[in-house]
Amino acid sequence: MNESAIExxxxxxxxxxxxxxxxxxxxxxAGSIFGFLGRNGAGKTTTIKLLLGLFKPAGGFCxxxxxxxxxxxxxxxxxxGYMAEDxxxxxxxxxxxxxxxxxxxxxxxxxKFTNKLLDMLELPKRKKVKSLSKGQNSxxxxxxxxxxxxxxxxxxxxxxxxxxxxxxxxxxxxISLLQTNGVTVFFxxxxxxxxxxxxxxxxxxxxGVIVKSETTEQLRRSVKKLVLRGAGEIKPNSVEGVLxxxxxxxxxxxxxxxxxxxxxxxxxxKMGSDIIREVDLNLDExxxxxxxxxxxxxxxx
Amino acid sequence: xxxxxxxxxxxxxxIYRQIIEQIKYQVATGALKEGERVPSVRQLAGELAVNQNxxxxxxxxxxxxxxxxxxxxxxxxxxxGKQAISLAERKKAVARYLREAVVQAIHLDISLxxxxxxxxxxxxxxxxxxxxxxxx
Numbered sequence: 082m083n084e085s086a087i088e089x090x091x092x093x094x095x096x097x098x099x100x101x102x103x104x105x106x107x108x109x110x111a112g113s114i115f116g117f118l119g120r121n122g123a124g125k126t127t128t129i130k131l132l133l134g135l136f137k138p139a140g141g142f143c144x145x146x147x148x149x150x151x152x153x154x155x156x157x158x159x160x161x162g163y164m165a166e167d168x169x170x171x172x173x174x175x176x177x178x179x180x181x182x183x184x185x186x187x188x189x190x191x192x193k194f195t196n197k198l199l200d201m202l203e204l205p206k207r208k209k210v211k212s213l214s215k216g217q218n219s220x221x222x223x224x225x226x227x228x229x230x231x232x233x234x235x236x237x238x239x240x241x242x243x244x245x246x247x248x249x250x251x252x253x254x255x256i257s258l259l260q261t262n263g264v265t266v267f268f269x270x271x272x273x274x275x276x277x278x279x280x281x282x283x284x285x286x287x288x289g290v291i292v293k294s295e296t297t298e299q300l301r302r303s304v305k306k307l308v309l310r311g312a313g314e315i316k317p318n319s320v321e322g323v324l325x326x327x328x329x330x331x332x333x334x335x336x337x338x339x340x341x342x343x344x345x346x347x348x349x350x351k352m353g354s355d356i357i358r359e360v361d362l363n364l365d366e367x368x369x370x371x372x373x374x375x376x377x378x379x380x381x382x
Numbered sequence: 383x384x385x386x387x388x389x390x391x392x393x394x395x396x397i398y399r400q401i402i403e404q405i406k407y408q409v410a411t412g413a414l415k416e417g418e419r420v421p422s423v424r425q426l427a428g429e430l431a432v433n434q435n436x437x438x439x440x441x442x443x444x445x446x447x448x449x450x451x452x453x454x455x456x457x458x459x460x461x462x463g464k465q466a467i468s469l470a471e472r473k474k475a476v477a478r479y480l481r482e483a484v485v486q487a488i489h490l491d492i493s494l495x496x497x498x499x500x501x502x503x504x505x506x507x508x509x510x511x512x513x514x515x516x517x518x
Contacts, residue, residue, distance in 0.1 A: 260434050278431060
């Protein structure tokens with residue numbers, strides 16, 4: 082698993098004066114399922130478009146399957162399966178027609194596999210695209226992204242707008258169609274709890290930079306909420322690695338990353354109080370601590 | 383599929399631990415019987431929409447605790463449940479769960495005597511459930 086399917090280094094991009102990516106660094110191991118998380122507007126879709134060579138970076142570079150999307154855009158498109166956010170397809174086409182049309186762009190299109198997918202994803206070949214349900218629509222988009230047997234699959238918020246059952250079905254296909262075959266999956270979402278069961282790694286994008294990139298398991302293990310008796314004053318940015326500080330009644334709750342004995346005693350010393358409880362957090366709470374955590378600046382009240 | 387697992391995504395308990403606990407529970411109550419074959423890693427991962435590596439970890443852990451055993455090329459089975467880990471280790475593991483129950487008991491004003499009674503009742507109920515489903 083040392084090989085990288087996607088490498089991003091110092092990637093920068095602006096829309097006019099609006100700097101959206103401010104030096105993104107990311108490494109996606111081959112064969113992994115990688116969750117790319119951020120709030121709306123954090124720059125997820127922009128990063129993905131740069132990976133596909135649709136935009137030109139203002140700085141830094143990226144590689145997909147060892148290829149540079151800027152110079153090898155066609156080769157990248159043949160290696161990658163891409164499903165766009167809220168993908169639009171020609172409504173007047175029948176499923177069979179749109180498959181043929183997309184297939185014509187790929188020399189390596191696999192008809193046998195596509196027929197298997199049609200069956201598995203329960204897509205009727207003769208049905209018109211405009212009459213498909215949301216769930217069928219996303220399954221068709223998935224099929225179109227996979228028909229050329231890509232090594233890397235990039236899914237931009239693929240479960241957006243699906244109901245919970247369709248979402249779970251979709252994730253099931255990701256596991257059984259892709260992970261089982263050693264495909265790398267790069268999966269953007271803003272719903273952490275939904276992708277947690279599926280992903281090996283999580284990266285959190287905030288305001289154009291990666292604030293954390295870690296295995297899901299390690300992230301869960303290393304972020305803790307420490308509860309102290311709230312005797313002491315809270316000082317701004319008191320300890321390295323503090324993500325959030327809040328006062329709850331006569332207690333102070335401090336959320337820290339890379340929690341170990343050193344960090345625990347540093348927090349106790351700064352706060353002048355003992356830790357009375359240590360709480361495990363779920364990934365949503367961890368995500369929240371990273372993206373909107375209060376690091377102590379405004380807790381004087 | 384003979385394993386029933388319900389994953390609580392909003393829980394602070396990691397997913398692999400949720401699955402381990404539920405499988406152990408099903409073995410303890412006899413819902414999964416000795417010698418019974420469990421789904422393959424791929425099957426269970428696909429069914430639950432959970433990463434294969436997570437399921438692999440669950441099975442490895444359950445094998446090391448001698449709840450399951452892998453027969454090469456032939457699938458994974460429920461063992462007779464003979465524990466490979468030491469008594470001290472097993473006691474420590476149980477104490478972790480009891481601690482939560484004790485906290486609840488104190489909060490809800492249940493005396494030690496009453497808690498002991500409850501523990502006995504639950505223990506018997508699960509044990510007898512196991513015997514019943516075994517004789518089926």
